[in-house]
Amino acid sequence: MVNLDWKNLPFGYEKTNYNVRCYYKNGSWGKLEISSSDHINIHMAATSLHYGQEAFEGLKAYRGKDGKVRLFRWEENAKRMQSSARGILMAEVPTELFHKAILKVVELNQEFIPPYGTGAALYLRPLLIGTGPQVGVKPSNEYLFMVFTSPVGPYFKEGFKPVDMLLCRSFDRAAPLGTGHIKVGGNYAASLASLKKGHDLGYASVIYLDAKEKQYIDECGPANFFGIKGDTYVTPKSHSILPSITNMSLIELVKDLGFKAERRPVHIDELKAFDEVGACGTAAIISPIRSITDESNDIRYEYCKDGKPGPVSTKIYERLLAIQFGEEPDVHGWVEVLDF
Numbered sequence: 001m002v003n004l005d006w007k008n009l010p011f012g013y014e015k016t017n018y019n020v021r022c023y024y025k026n027g028s029w030g031k032l033e034i035s036s037s038d039h040i041n042i043h044m045a046a047t048s049l050h051y052g053q054e055a056f057e058g059l060k061a062y063r064g065k066d067g068k069v070r071l072f073r074w075e076e077n078a079k080r081m082q083s084s085a086r087g088i089l090m091a092e093v094p095t096e097l098f099h100k101a102i103l104k105v106v107e108l109n110q111e112f113i114p115p116y117g118t119g120a121a122l123y124l125r126p127l128l129i130g131t132g133p134q135v136g137v138k139p140s141n142e143y144l145f146m147v148f149t150s151p152v153g154p155y156f157k158e159g160f161k162p163v164d165m166l167l168c169r170s171f172d173r174a175a176p177l178g179t180g181h182i183k184v185g186g187n188y189a190a191s192l193a194s195l196k197k198g199h200d201l202g203y204a205s206v207i208y209l210d211a212k213e214k215q216y217i218d219e220c221g222p223a224n225f226f227g228i229k230g231d232t233y234v235t236p237k238s239h240s241i242l243p244s245i246t247n248m249s250l251i252e253l254v255k256d257l258g259f260k261a262e263r264r265p266v267h268i269d270e271l272k273a274f275d276e277v278g279a280c281g282t283a284a285i286i287s288p289i290r291s292i293t294d295e296s297n298d299i300r301y302e303y304c305k306d307g308k309p310g311p312v313s314t315k316i317y318e319r320l321l322a323i324q325f326g327e328e329p330d331v332h333g334w335v336e337v338l339d340f
């Protein structure tokens with residue numbers, strides 16, 4: 001194992017030994033290639049650079065209690081990347097190729113998979129970009145699919161501690177019939193200024209509203225939103241939010257606890273009725289929310305009055321981590337244990 005300060009890793013890029021690449025040309029995918037360079041060489045008129053033909057994924061490889069390495073629900077990432085590709089007219093990466101690429105890149109970078117007990121994991125970043133030249137607005141004929149890795153610590157430096165959020169009024173992330181439901185770089189470009197504003201004002205992230213009526217919650221920066229009310233887990237239904245695999249999994253875990261789960265529009269007036277609210281995604285699993293401040297009128301919704309994450313959020317957070325790190329049986333069949 002390489003010598004890194006595993007307990008204090010940021011959520012950032014740390015060079016590892018290898019990445020894997022595959023090129024799409026003349027209507028078909030080539031062979032999976034291994035590279036030790038962290039640069040790519042593409043045409044200056046590539047569609048990814050001009051017209052945003054770019055989609056990505058994010059998943060982690062976890063070193064378990066038993067020393068074995070686990071991947072979590074990677075098939076869902078493969079499916080989602082295919083949906084992103086269809087959404088912006090790129091060549092789809094077949095599930096088998098996606099699987100082969102992530103297995104290979106984890107195997108090649110084994111010594112960068114953080115030890116069990118540090119809370120850190122090896123982040124995998126699959127990337128699909130249009131590489132062929134176009135000057136008119138048209139999809140590319142050529143694509144590059146690659147996967148690189150980076151060992152990462154928790155996304156929020158606060159760890160599993162409640163954070164403050166800004167209810168964003170001055171920016172929208174995604175249009176109602178736009179690309180919010182797929183994981184493409186364009187959505188992130190559209191979110192940078194609002195995220196900076198939130199950070200500058202001292203918030204961990206911002207919560208976006210539906211762009212049309214500005215009445216319903218969409219999501220929290222790069223994470224989905226959920227609220228707990230009594231015995232019900234509620235998460236927004238909207239065409240402009242990204243279907244989070246973490247959210248999908250938390251829904252199953254609350255059901256295991258005997259809770260109900262609802263996916264439906266969530267009006268901002270409902271914010272005062274929730275017992276607990278949180279943001280969820282692969283990077284942080286759950287970021288419990290302590291407060292939400294409405295940018296337009298300074299109304300502040302407060303949670304976690306004792307300063308601690310709520311009991312339901314804590315329970316499902318711990319259960320999901322326990323499954324990912326192999327501490328609890330994988331009753332839902334979410335984990336692939338790697339063998340190398």
Ligand SMILES: *Cc1c(COP(=O)(O)O)cnc(C)c1O
Nearest residue numbers: 222223224242244245246281282
């Ligand atoms: C990736 C992403 C999420 C989280 O999805 P997970 O599959 O849980 O990691 C949420 N929102 C947006 C906008 C995202 O890009």
